[in-house]
Amino acid sequence: MGFNLKIEGQETLTYDKNIIGNIQAALSSPGDSRAKSTNNYMTLVISGKLHADQGGANSETVQLFKWAQVPAEKEEAYRKVTVQVEVTPKRTITLDKAFVVDYKEAYSSQSGIGNFTIVIRQKADTIDDVKVESDPMSAAVPSAAAAGVSGDFVSTGSQAGVMNNIGRAAVTAALNKVDPSGTAAAVVQNSLDKK
Template identity: 45%
Template sequence: MGFTLKIEGNESLFYGENIVQMVTASLDTPNNVRAKSTQMCLTLQIAGKLQADDNGSLNSQTVKLFEWSMIPPEEKDVYRTVTVEFNHGGQCFRRITLDTAFVVDYDERYSTSSGVGDFFMTIRQKSDVLKGAKVEGNLSLSASSLTGGIDTLGQGTGIAGGQTSQMEKIGQAVANAAVQKVLQKVDPSGTLSTVQSNLQR
């Protein structure tokens, strides 16, 4: 069970379950409305851990979030595609995608008592393209959702895409070893094992 956060713009960022600790999603409208309002705001509040890089540097990949929050409004990269997933029991319980998202607020709290600290950010979909936001639930987890399909990953960002084929090779090797053990029990002479090896060639 845990959260993943993917951000795509001029750069691609992915933060895994050991970084993202909490996500709150809300759709807000003015309190004085008497009909369905056009002034709706879809907002994500995300809290996570600040972590150092593998080389011991305190400039963790979460600094990219801070940098995004400081981009001025006239620059194109101020709006990015943000995808948050809450995975539970081998399924994606909830996936929320904001295709034109910007940072409303960003805070970091540093601590000497435990780890490096925490970050808190508020992300919102641009109000005039609210239809571009997407909410999905009860989806099967795929390899692409675990890796985020991203080449450049920071500390704690999950599994690199190139490792997927390696894991498949390991799984195949384990399966082959299990088959060989079964064949040895039912055919101690090794005849079946030899036939299987020739078929695989």
């Protein structure tokens, strides 16, 4: 599994799996809510390795620290953050008005490398603008043998082409092996039902 992080503001910062090691996403309500709250908040907790360019003076990750230092009254405190989780299906989370809640760095003389953790949250009055997308077709459709299903998958460039020589249940079983959440199977089945 890999991660891609893109932060857009006055400058564009990009970090990949060589730097990002862990991402947590949480949509939370106040703990005392007794019904669906209007006071929800979306938080990303991102951690990874501190990384310096060859010269060391211009660290890629120092830009995160600098963003955390921007005062709240400045517009550049809010940035667009896009996280891609490279799984099957690929998941993309976009916070278009994100700010830094917390930033930490930890150093170890034994490992010789530092780690950072940045906590990012969507601005409260724009929580409806958070986008969470899943692309069930981001990975190739598995072969029938790999999915443990007899028959042949025939790709014609459309979801309907997958049905050639295989029953609906077999396709669902195969897609559920690739995507246990059932999202891919639901998309394919929905598409076929419309035809």
